[in-house]
Amino acid sequence: MHLTNHDIIELTAFRRHLHSMPEVSGEEVETAKEVARFMSATEPDAIIEGLGGTGVAVVYDSGKPGPTLLFRSELDALPIEETGTPDYRSTIPGKSHMCGHEGHMATLAALGRQFGRQRPSRGRVVLLFQPAEETGAGAAAVLTDRRFNEIIPDYSFSLHNFPGLPLGHVWLKPGTANCASRGLKITFTGRTAHASMPETGISPVPAIAMLMPSLTALSRGSIGTDDLVLATVTHAVIGEPAFGIAPGSGELWVTLRTMTDAQMQALVDAAEAMVQRVAGESGLSVALEYHDVFSHCENHPEAVTLLRDAMDAEAITHEAGEALRASEDFGRFGSVSKSAMYFIGAGENLPALHNPNYDFPDELIPIGARIFSRVARDVLG
Incomplete structure (x- = not known):
């Protein structure tokens, strides 16, 4: 043929x-x-x-x-x-x-x-x-x-x-x-405040600022050694675009990527535990969603x-x-x-x-x- x-x-x-x-x-x-x-x-x-x-x-x-x-x-x-x-x-x-x-x-x-x-x-x-x-x-x-x-x-x-x-x-x-991969969308909810009195609210800024490098630090290994584990921050949103409001909510988007599905489960567990701990320490409620899930x-x-x-x-x-x-x-x-x-x-x-x-x-x-x-x-x- x-x-x-x-x-x-x-x-x-x-x-x-x-x-x-x-x-x-x-x-x-x-x-x-x-x-x-x-x-x-x-x-x-x-x-x-x-x-x-x-x-x-x-x-x-x-x-x-x-x-x-x-x-x-x-x-x-x-x-x-x-x-x-x-x-x-x-x-x-x-x-x-x-x-x-x-x-x-x-x-x-x-x-x-x-x-x-x-x-x-x-x-x-x-x-x-x-x-x-x-x-x-x-x-x-x-x-x-x-x-x-x-x-x-x-x-x-x-x-x-x-x-x-x-x-x-x-x-x-x-x-x-x-690789396996999935998008993790983290949504924080706190309480807004006047920008002149931020202490009266609960801001997601410290939590997001802490999690950006901490989640990225979960990365290790490489494709060449068949053990890649990678967490990549792709997007962040904090509050409203206004100078008079201290933010009361925020989002952090992270792509999790691993060589195998078993490694992915371990990375998911580690990321979720870290997010829950930081949210609790910051007095924030938190919701986790997964998108674009690939085996x-x-x-x-x-x-x-x-x-x-x-x-x-x-x-x-x-x-x-x-x-x-x-x-x-x-x-x-x-x-x-x-x-x-x-x-x-x-x-x-x-x-x-x-x-x-x-x-x-x-x-x-x-x-x-x-x-x-x-x-x-x-x-x-």
Whole structure:
């Protein structure tokens, strides 16, 4: 199964069209429609829409017993104003595909073209276009959708483009591939006072000033030693923007990040104990909320072997590399299947992911499709 030059031209145009119409997590309605429309031309055996919200699953079934292989991409873009100037730049103010998810979608579309022409010899291939990866909510929503029971995979695979690596060069690390993370929102409530008599109120300022360095000090280790624990203060709000009022409330936002879920629980326990102690000593009431919760992403050894063998067969350079600090909700698919994700180089001199002028290299579409296609052929024939 090979992509033709005509395929590459159309897939590139599809990627650029998606780039021009970004939708953020949970709002990918039009993106999902475009994906379903494009994939319907490959005449799959089934298209499941609205999966986990706006997700789309495209199924190519041999009609014979065998494993189910799931290949996953993301639908969502980011709330970032694009500053690059391609002809196909974002037409939606304040939103853009600065993580390359539109390129991942085009890569799966390339795979769909191949399996539309020739089904696997046994089993099934499922192409999943998943919503809300950026918030960590999408994979969980897909997995809890009752219709996912119809396509539960034996193996799940995904990729992510990675600027900084040579174009087409792959990192594929056994074990932890992405860190666990979550956002901790700490809300303090005290009592306002006149700014001339702050002693008559209860201010959150001392508590927040103490917690900023203290929470950060919980950090230790490194990615290189597979024991990273990181607490990063990202936002703080204190009182009202007025000179006459001593504040009676405040918020502190902290991102907690660890190599594993077990480490995350220990970090959560330590952070919560510290916050409760400082709030109590300051006479403040406190509420804790968690947002954007990501489990760590663990690459299964069997799935890693399948990817490595496929890359060797396709003469694609790869090495173990290292885990990424960034989180990825693909890790949740490891709870239902043997899963693995690899990172494919977008080039050494490109802007970083989430930079406002990033643009996914179109050259990666056929490379990623070759790897996934070879895995499918090796397993399913």
